[in-house]
Amino acid sequence: MSLFPADIEEQARRIITDFTARGLMVSTAESCTGGLIAGALTEISGSSAVVDRGFVTYTNQAKMDMLGVTDATLTAHGAVSKETALQMVHGALYRSKAAVAVAVTGIAGPGGGSADKPVGLVHLSAKSRGGKLLHREMRYGDIGRTDIRLATVRTALEMLMEAAG
Template identity: 60%
Template sequence: MTDTAEILQLARARGVMIATAESCTGGLIAGRLTDVAGSSDVVDRGFVTYSNAAKIEMLGIRPETLEAHGAVSEEIAAEMAQGALARSRAGIAVAVTGIAGPGGSEHKPEGRVCFGIGDARGCRTETVEFGPLGRAQVRAATVAHALDLLKSALS
């Protein structure tokens, strides 16, 4: 598991602030980052955009992208990360959107999470299939993976 204090130190060393754009984790990533005392110098803000309307209103997600790809897609994860960067003072943003469960569908199964990480170098996305671990476990795995992505991008 990634040490959040280390991520914050890497952000300080690079002189960048962090923003999060979260759907399926409901703010847990921002919560983990701000669990560390003194994190306010590098954590700018977190966007919790659980509904599609919130994604559009708060992050500028294009309705056409939602229509074409659905909320759980790398395209939406990328737009979420880019929207968080554009609407904050952050130099790096991590975004997550997925199916924590229970449920899902044949095309979007429980445990599928799409990640976006955006910074000055652009935006990178990936999809991870955690599987039907149960809601709490999928969310915990998503937080851990998002923190790993942040650490990697800041290193």
């Protein structure tokens, strides 16, 4: 029995199998998912060969302290922004032994949304040491906190595979 829906478990299994065969390690930087991406990966037996570390940076201070997100970026763009996601993924990659990293920051709700940044808005970024850098702005809609977080995990796992090439 898994903690995660079958499709997420299968995505995670594919990553663990593929990355193990290729000798790649992963790091995660998570805000709105609170560690669920790392949790999905570590649900798979053998994940210790792939998962280097995960950063759960729920507060702005944690994003700055642990990932090197700048105060200027947070002030100018906010925690839920492309710019913050890009700095988060860069910090996760270069503060780890990983070959590929993924970062997510968003508004899972039910509160906290605004006209500009509604509930369900999530910025994701993935980066490889080989230079591939991805960003996606997802607007999942106000589908409920759990569904927003699980949708974010699905997208993040897809982006890890894409960034790894």
